Amino acid sequence: MTLFSTTGVRRWLKGMMLKHMHRMITCREFEEFVLRYLEGELSDRQRSVFEWHLRLCRECREYLAAYKRTLEITTAVMAPPNAPVLDEVPEDLIKAILEARKH
Secondary structure (H helix, E strand, C coil): CCCCCHHHHHHHHHHHHHHHCCCCCCHHHHHHHHHHHHCCCCCHHHHHHHHHHHHHCHHHHHHHHHHHHHHHHHHHHCCCCCCCCCCCCCHHHHHHHHHHHHC
C-alpha cells in the first residue's frame, strides 16, 4: 500500500504548480471568474490566465462544462411560455423546475 494515492499526488502537484507559477490563478479564483469569462468581460490578460488554467486543470474544465450546461438549461426553462424547448432537456427536469417556481 502506498502512502499517497496517485490522485492525491496529482492534486498536490497541480496545487503547488498553480500556487507557484507566476500570475496563475487557483481553482477557487477560477470559479470567481467563470461568469465574467463566459460573458466576455475579462481583460485580455485575465482571459489568457483563465484559459491557461483551463489547459492545466481537468477539474476546472469539467466545472466549466457543467456551468455552461446549467446556463443552457436555465435559459431554456426560463424562456417565454411559447418558446420552443430544447429536445435535450429532460421532461421531468422541466416539470420539476416549473413546479418549484410555483412555490
